[in-house]
Amino acid sequence: MTEILLILxxxxxxxxxxxxxxxRVMRGGPMRGDALFGWIEKPLYRLLGVNPSRGMSWxxxxxxxxxxxxxxxxxxxxxxxxxxxLPFNPDQIPNMRWDTALHTxxxxxxxxxxxxxxxQAQLSYFSQMTAITGLQVVTPMMGLALAVxxxxxxxxxxxxxxxxxxxxxxxxxxxxxxxxxxxxxVRASVRFMLPLCLLWAVLLTSQGVPxxxxxxxxxxxxxxxxxxxxxxLPLGPVSAMVAAKQLGANGGGxxxxxxxxxxxxxxxxxxxxxxxxxxxxxISVIFMLGAFTGRRRLAGLVxxxxxxxxxVSVAATMWLEGHSATAASPLLMEGKEVRFGAxxxxxxxxxxxxxxxxxxxxxxxxxxxxxxxxxxxxxLISAIWGGIGCGLQQFFVYLLLGVFLAGLMTGRTxxxxxxxxxxxxxxxxxxxxxLQPITILGFTALTLAIPSITGTSNxxxxxxxxxxxxYTSAFANNGSGFEGLGDGTVWWNLSCTLVLLLGRYPxxxxxxxxxxxxxxxxxxxxxxxxxxxxxxTFALTLIALIVILTVLQFMPALVLGPVADHLSLTQH
Numbered sequence: 421m422t423e424i425l426l427i428l429x430x431x432x433x434x435x436x437x438x439x440x441x442x443x444r445v446m447r448g449g450p451m452r453g454d455a456l457f458g459w460i461e462k463p464l465y466r467l468l469g470v471n472p473s474r475g476m477s478w479x480x481x482x483x484x485x486x487x488x489x490x491x492x493x494x495x496x497x498x499x500x501x502x503x504x505x506l507p508f509n510p511d512q513i514p515n516m517r518w519d520t521a522l523h524t525x526x527x528x529x530x531x532x533x534x535x536x537x538x539x540q541a542q543l544s545y546f547s548q549m550t551a552i553t554g555l556q557v558v559t560p561m562m563g564l565a566l567a568v569x570x571x572x573x574x575x576x577x578x579x580x581x582x583x584x585x586x587x588x589x590x591x592x593x594x595x596x597x598x599x600x601x602x603x604x605x606v607r608a609s610v611r612f613m614l615p616l617c618l619l620w621a622v623l624l625t626s627q628g629v630p631x632x633x634x635x636x637x638x639x640x641x642x643x644x645x646x647x648x649x650x651x652x653l654p655l656g657p658v659s660a661m662v663a664a665k666q667l668g669a670n671g672g673g674x675x676x677x678x679x680x681x682x683x684x685x686x687x688x689x690x691x692x693x694x695x696x697x698x699x700x701x702x703i704s705v706i707f708m709l710g711a712f713t714g715r716r717r718l719a720g721l722v723x724x725x726x727x728x729x730x731x732v733s734v735a736a737t738m739w740l741e742g743h744s745a746t747a748a749s750p751l752l753m754e755g756k757e758v759r760f761g762a763x764x765x766x767x768x769x770x771x772x773x774x775x776x777x778x779x780x781x782x783x784x785x786x787x788x789x790x791x792x793x794x795x796x797x798x799x800l801i802s803a804i805w806g807g808i809g810c811g812l813q814q815f816f817v818y819l820l821l822g823v824f825l826a827g828l829m830t831g832r833t834x835x836x837x838x839x840x841x842x843x844x845x846x847x848x849x850x851x852x853x854x855l856q857p858i859t860i861l862g863f864t865a866l867t868l869a870i871p872s873i874t875g876t877s878n879x880x881x882x883x884x885x886x887x888x889x890x891y892t893s894a895f896a897n898n899g900s901g902f903e904g905l906g907d908g909t910v911w912w913n914l915s916c917t918l919v920l921l922l923g924r925y926p927x928x929x930x931x932x933x934x935x936x937x938x939x940x941x942x943x944x945x946x947x948x949x950x951x952x953x954x955x956x957t958f959a960l961t962l963i964a965l966i967v968i969l970t971v972l973q974f975m976p977a978l979v980l981g982p983v984a985d986h987l988s989l990t991q992h
Contacts, residue, residue, distance in 0.1 A: 439707025563809025755786025776807030778899030
């Protein structure tokens, strides 16, 4: 418990100044680093053919976001399917199969990093450095850009700020300037993400994480009974990729075992650095919210709710994994690194699913059944810290729903920051609420119904958990999995690709649309009857709403999976 407290404290202490700096970066004003970063940013703007000072409506912003994703998708798919003929392939790795390449491309494009392949055996150095690590840097900043645009809509320029004669010529959408998408992504990547990744890569390299372009050496196994005369040790520029995967809430490992692999996570200090890296930017984004919008009490509400849920999640996972009834089994350490133990594995499992990270330092398939249920709940909530940008967008959805319900309970028209929440906005929020169970439960039921096609590997209660976890992880942009599941098939690649897309783009885009619609309305003056959301009472209401929308909504699936699995083990 001391370790988690120190890691959480270090993450918060480091995140506060980073959040203030990130707010300055996203404002786009003059900064001390302009001379240094300008020579990188200006050629990028010329290459993209954009004017970074020109604002966009939400339609233009979303259009630029989707267009950039389509262009990157085509380039990355081409890299995966031609890597055998490209440079930096010292291990002579062949091209990826089309369905695996498609799933991998969409997985990393959506900042999920769900892996149906083993990186050291199926990706060349070129693919890892350009397609994988490149997406791990850029896609988190795309999510951050959408979250910042949403904040601009809610707290930035208003229709009443536009001159009357000009407003008459503009639609409500065009009166709301949400910023420039390209400027937001470029500034965040160049001034924030890349310098932080460079620092973390150096720190990890100092702990023994490989950082080389040379092919791996040949070693002679000590045990000749294994039947291998020599064994190739896979190396590569690993530290840069691991830094980006943790800091960017990505999670995809260079090696198949991910951060359970000694080459990827060799020491206790590297383990702590990677855990801090997972938490650092998502917490920084919350501090950025207060500085960027000027509503520090709102940031306090978000931080308090997330910290409360995080504390409960970590405590529950560590206790269920190391001290519950099923934890007494001698098989407890199966699938776990002895270096970290049950508590270290449980702590990582909780944190990596509170954030949309998905990296592991032990196999989640080997968690005790109820301990495995906690990461599922974390991913269903998807706003306990959450992904970079995605977590805040999801929290805004809960916030708006909380305002709507509180307004109904008090007999007032629901309003947020003086703007009424009406039927069009509630319909969009309802779409998001319904999309999650329809997608996850629908694909889970279909997969379990046709095992001859889907190839599920476990027919018992644990098999239900495996399938449910896989689709929950894909929808939550997390990427971790119960890896007893044989997911490297056409069915799993294509079905998870669809779930990945449904779990990424609506969650990022719809809150921005709702915020822009609210911003286009006239502000109503506050009165004694105005709902005060920046209070402990509303925070408790919000947490209760989150529990109802996630835990209770998916209770049948949790009972049929991890709860039934737990009961079957404790009866014997």
